[in-house]
Amino acid sequence: MSKxxxxxxxxYSAWYNELVQKADLAENSPVRxxxxxxxxxxxxxxKMQRALDDMFKETxxxxxxxxxxxxxSFLSKEASHVEGFAKExxxxxxxxxxxxxxxxxxIVDPEAKLTEELIVRPTSETVxxxxxxxxxQSYRDLPVLVNQWANVVRxxxxxxxFLRTTEFLWQEGHTAHATADEAVAETKQxxxxxxxxxxxWMALPVVRGVKTANERFAGAEDTYCIEALMQDGxxxxxxxxxxxxxxxxxxxxxxxxxxxxxxxYVWGTSWGVSTRLMGALIxxxxxxxxxxxxxxxxxxxxxxxxxxxGAEQLATITEKIQPLLKELKSKxxxxxxxxxxxxxxxxxxxxxxxxxxxVRVAIGPRDLENGTAEVARRDTKEKKVYSMxxxxxxxxGLLTDIQQNIYQKAQSFRTANTTKVETYEEFKQILDxxxxxxxAHWDGTSETEERIKEETKATIRxxxxxxxxxxxxxxxTGKPSSRRVLFARAY
Amino acid sequence: MSKxxxxxxxxYSAWYNELVQKADLAENSPVRxxxxxxxxxxxxxxKMQRALDDMFKETxxxxxxxxxxxxxSFLSKEASHVEGFAKExxxxxxxxxxxxxxxxxxIVDPEAKLTEELIVRPTSETVxxxxxxxxxQSYRDLPVLVNQWANVVRxxxxxxxFLRTTEFLWQEGHTAHATADEAVAETKQxxxxxxxxxxxWMALPVVRGVKTANERFAGAEDTYCIEALMQDGxxxxxxxxxxxxxxxxxxxxxxxxxxxxxxxYVWGTSWGVSTRLMGALIxxxxxxxxxxxxxxxxxxxxxxxxxxxGAEQLATITEKIQPLLKELKSKxxxxxxxxxxxxxxxxxxxxxxxxxxxVRVAIGPRDLENGTAEVARRDTKEKKVYSMxxxxxxxxGLLTDIQQNIYQKAQSFRTANTTKVETYEEFKQILDxxxxxxxAHWDGTSETEERIKEETKATIRxxxxxxxxxxxxxxxTGKPSSRRVLFARAY
Numbered sequence: 009m010s011k012x013x014x015x016x017x018x019x020y021s022a023w024y025n026e027l028v029q030k031a032d033l034a035e036n037s038p039v040r041x042x043x044x045x046x047x048x049x050x051x052x053x054x055k056m057q058r059a060l061d062d063m064f065k066e067t068x069x070x071x072x073x074x075x076x077x078x079x080x081s082f083l084s085k086e087a088s089h090v091e092g093f094a095k096e097x098x099x100x101x102x103x104x105x106x107x108x109x110x111x112x113x114x115i116v117d118p119e120a121k122l123t124e125e126l127i128v129r130p131t132s133e134t135v136x137x138x139x140x141x142x143x144x145q146s147y148r149d150l151p152v153l154v155n156q157w158a159n160v161v162r163x164x165x166x167x168x169x170f171l172r173t174t175e176f177l178w179q180e181g182h183t184a185h186a187t188a189d190e191a192v193a194e195t196k197q198x199x200x201x202x203x204x205x206x207x208x209w210m211a212l213p214v215v216r217g218v219k220t221a222n223e224r225f226a227g228a229e230d231t232y233c234i235e236a237l238m239q240d241g242x243x244x245x246x247x248x249x250x251x252x253x254x255x256x257x258x259x260x261x262x263x264x265x266x267x268x269x270x271x272x273y274v275w276g277t278s279w280g281v282s283t284r285l286m287g288a289l290i291x292x293x294x295x296x297x298x299x300x301x302x303x304x305x306x307x308x309x310x311x312x313x314x315x316x317x318g319a320e321q322l323a324t325i326t327e328k329i330q331p332l333l334k335e336l337k338s339k340x341x342x343x344x345x346x347x348x349x350x351x352x353x354x355x356x357x358x359x360x361x362x363x364x365x366x367v368r369v370a371i372g373p374r375d376l377e378n379g380t381a382e383v384a385r386r387d388t389k390e391k392k393v394y395s396m397x398x399x400x401x402x403x404x405g406l407l408t409d410i411q412q413n414i415y416q417k418a419q420s421f422r423t424a425n426t427t428k429v430e431t432y433e434e435f436k437q438i439l440d441x442x443x444x445x446x447x448a449h450w451d452g453t454s455e456t457e458e459r460i461k462e463e464t465k466a467t468i469r470x471x472x473x474x475x476x477x478x479x480x481x482x483x484x485t486g487k488p489s490s491r492r493v494l495f496a497r498a499y
Numbered sequence: 500m501s502k503x504x505x506x507x508x509x510x511y512s513a514w515y516n517e518l519v520q521k522a523d524l525a526e527n528s529p530v531r532x533x534x535x536x537x538x539x540x541x542x543x544x545x546k547m548q549r550a551l552d553d554m555f556k557e558t559x560x561x562x563x564x565x566x567x568x569x570x571x572s573f574l575s576k577e578a579s580h581v582e583g584f585a586k587e588x589x590x591x592x593x594x595x596x597x598x599x600x601x602x603x604x605x606i607v608d609p610e611a612k613l614t615e616e617l618i619v620r621p622t623s624e625t626v627x628x629x630x631x632x633x634x635x636q637s638y639r640d641l642p643v644l645v646n647q648w649a650n651v652v653r654x655x656x657x658x659x660x661f662l663r664t665t666e667f668l669w670q671e672g673h674t675a676h677a678t679a680d681e682a683v684a685e686t687k688q689x690x691x692x693x694x695x696x697x698x699x700w701m702a703l704p705v706v707r708g709v710k711t712a713n714e715r716f717a718g719a720e721d722t723y724c725i726e727a728l729m730q731d732g733x734x735x736x737x738x739x740x741x742x743x744x745x746x747x748x749x750x751x752x753x754x755x756x757x758x759x760x761x762x763x764y765v766w767g768t769s770w771g772v773s774t775r776l777m778g779a780l781i782x783x784x785x786x787x788x789x790x791x792x793x794x795x796x797x798x799x800x801x802x803x804x805x806x807x808x809g810a811e812q813l814a815t816i817t818e819k820i821q822p823l824l825k826e827l828k829s830k831x832x833x834x835x836x837x838x839x840x841x842x843x844x845x846x847x848x849x850x851x852x853x854x855x856x857x858v859r860v861a862i863g864p865r866d867l868e869n870g871t872a873e874v875a876r877r878d879t880k881e882k883k884v885y886s887m888x889x890x891x892x893x894x895x896g897l898l899t900d901i902q903q904n905i906y907q908k909a910q911s912f913r914t915a916n917t918t919k920v921e922t923y924e925e926f927k928q929i930l931d932x933x934x935x936x937x938x939a940h941w942d943g944t945s946e947t948e949e950r951i952k953e954e955t956k957a958t959i960r961x962x963x964x965x966x967x968x969x970x971x972x973x974x975x976t977g978k979p980s981s982r983r984v985l986f987a988r989a990y
């Protein structure tokens with residue numbers, strides 16, 4: 009297996025694109041901007057889904073399903089919402105094909121025109137809030153805590169596998185509450201769910217923060233987010249949780265009667281993560297040999313490669329490893345025994361490196377004699393010979409170590425690439441010479457934010473929730489600022 | 500909780516529609532023909548998904564994801580396929596909205612017209628086979644065993660919740676094989692997976708069979724199906740598995756090199772079940788009081804209703820049932836303790852009957868004195884007083900009994916409503932007086948099949964796989980026939 013991946017240091021972008029395809033994660037489809045998520049990539053996504061879904065259910069949410077299509081008029085009911093999404097919508101106008109009169113194939117039947125055009129959902133606030141109007145009458149009906157796993161479509165001009173595609177998969181939670189406090193608490197709770205998932209499952213340290221008004225979700229009062237740092241020093245927004253205030257309740261007239269008999273609009277939240285997380289996972293940990301996957305999300309956690317000549321040696325090795333296979337499986341560890349003939353051990357080693365399998369066990373004739381096995385870990389590339397006795401437990405411990413080590417490595421990288429700056433000169437210099445997170449003072453105005461974006465391509469990723477109060481001066485205008493905000497160039 | 504459901508005997512169709520909505524399974528959405536699957540209904544669907552997905556994986560399949568959109572030209576590459584689907588496609592023609600010049604809202608931007616219109620997938624054979632062309636070169640790449648969970652859209656003029664909706668959820672398996680035999684074996688294997696799921700999980704006996712040429716999937720060589728009988732005597736097709744021959748391989752030029760170095764087209768299958776299964780589940784078992792759910796698919800398997808006056812009695816009951824709750828949960832049984840004040844026990848009883856909770860446990864002050872509980876089963880409406888000692892095990896056994904009993908009941912119903920007829924007169928009489936499955940001889944021609952359909956609205960549901968060889972005469976033409984086929988009016 010020849011990998012031929014570009015090097016990260018030479019062309020990070022080409023490295024990413026090639027890796028996604030060579031590691032069988034995803035590929036471009038014949039449909040512009042839409043991807044095919046291949047079985048190996050989809051298995052990782054399924055593991056993410058399962059972990060997140062369990063966390064949603066533990067926090068009291070249930071899943072439901074709402075229509076793919078949204079009547080055009082719904083979109084315009086919330087003023088800033090339509091502004092945010094109108095320019096990137098796929099529009100269904102007809103519902104039938106017919107044979108072309110000239111025999112050239114099928115054409116759209118002009119007579120089968122829809123009386124109201126339908127939008128393919130770019131997000132589902134509008135159709136869901138129009139439904140909630142019927143579900144909510146009294147305080148007894150609240151809170152409504154619903155999540156949906158679905159595909160959404162945003163017409164993107166420049167697409168990249170997982171990071172920005174016209175169609176993507178995601179989950180979107182939509183909740184309704186009796187009070188603003190409750191809705192804010194829900195917004196923050198789901199941000200914390202996302203942060204925990206990113207850190208504990210993806211081994212990805214994230215900054216929890218709030219977006220500035222400029223970067224807020226179209227229709228939200230406040231957008232909370234988690235931001236992660238990729239190996240090229242660019243930031244990636246990995247999840248958002250929105251406090252919607254009463255905006256959608258007012259747009260769709262969703263009112264409830266309180267215990268005291270008072271009529272009021274309900275308070276809303278929405279929150280989502282998408283297949284974009286796959287991009288973050290790949291870019292945060294992988295190296296020039298291929299994927300590096302945290303064990304908790306790896307489709308194959310352990311691969312066993314026999315080193316043999318002829319059927320007899322293979323049979324001996326196969327027999328010898330049965331107890332190990334059994335014990336690993338009983339521990340819930342997913343293991344693959346690659347007994348294919350025709351590909352050399354070296355070819356297989358390279359393949360599993362490319363695919364990011366966390367632990368590789370190689371067993372050859374000498375190991376059989378000595379009762380040993382060679383164990384290699386993907387993250388550090390360390391190799392060590394272990395006794396076959398008790399090997400399953402050793403491997404179990406190793407998987408835990410690898411999960412932690414990958415996280416630590418990403419965290420060290422982030423620490424090393426987070427810089428506090430005091431002047432705009434310094435700010436620009438850092439972005440060019442050692443890109444990463446930059447913590448700087450900002451005067452709080454959209455004008456300054458936009459000027460910085462225009463001049464440096466860096467945006468305010470968020471106002472970190474743990475950013476301490478600190479008197480300072482805006483790096484651009486010199487106006488007073490009371491805390492630093494987090495800047496970066498971003499995906 | 501007042502149910503006010505129509506009676507099945509008076510208006511089966513109204514009973515179904517009301518039940519779906521009152522039991523919180525689904526409702527019509529503001530988008531024509533599209534439904535909202537509500538949390539309670541979606542939880543049942545999730546349980547179905549999980550069971551099916553496990554069975555797909557056990558038989559070697561993995562999941563992947565392909566685009567929602569299909570270029571219009573793809574659809575016409577397989578001649579009979581386009582004929583089958585062209586008339587029911589949603590067509591995306593534009594990708595942007597803009598503000599109307601007269602200020603009336605948003606309109607479709609005529610300048611943002613797609614160069615090639617896109618179809619919202621009605622099924623994914625075309626886009627998947629166009630992808631397989633790149634995945635398959637040699638016999639080493641085969642078989643490809645892939646499944647997709649997705650939403651699909653078929654523009655339906657008359658829709659009914661779950662049974663026929665414009666958008667529905669389903670899974671579609673798409674496999675590619677080196678030989679026809681292997682592909683046929685896969686087709687039959689997946690039919691058997693569906694039949695096993697229907698019988699063991701849904702408690703729904705099904706007839707396994709093959710469709711006639713008239714009823715075949717557009718693009719298939721053979722369509723296998725499972726057919727179930729509903730309580731109103733109508734049949735419901737609950738799943739299909741298609742042997743595609745080399746049709747899609749030829750349409751998309753998918754060839755492979757065999758071990759012997761010969762180039763040949765690959766052989767395909769596709770198979771699917773959808774949210775239609777929800778309709779079958781509801782219609783097969785439920786009664787005039789509401790849903791009857793097989794325990795294996797019930798979101799809540801056991802509900803405990805305390806009968807109390809005042810907080811003190813409730814506290815005593817709550818304390819008393821803790822060991823029961825714990826034991827049930829440790830057995831993996833989903834249990835709800837409904838301690839709401841404000842609704843009477845009778846109201847709660849009616850609600851859980853409507854929702855089809857298999858087992859209800861009621862505990863009142865007298866039970867506390869006696870160390871007992873009243874246990875009611877939903878399927879037979881039997882009530883019995885049990886000792887609290889060992890109650891969890893009793894309930895566990897009861898759930899198994901209920902699962903079996905619901906299946907037995909459906910099977911007895913089917914047996915009682917399956918009739919062999921020898922003449923067309925008898926055939927028509929049965930359909931009018933005691934509708935159900937009808938086994939009759941048929942001459943094997945499409946003409947006769949269509950005449951029967953036109954005159955009686957009954958169709959050939961399938962040629963049952965277990966239909967024994969039997970000399971006979973077609974009920975319409977008197978021509979010779981070698982086995983009976985299965986007729987019914989159908990959903």
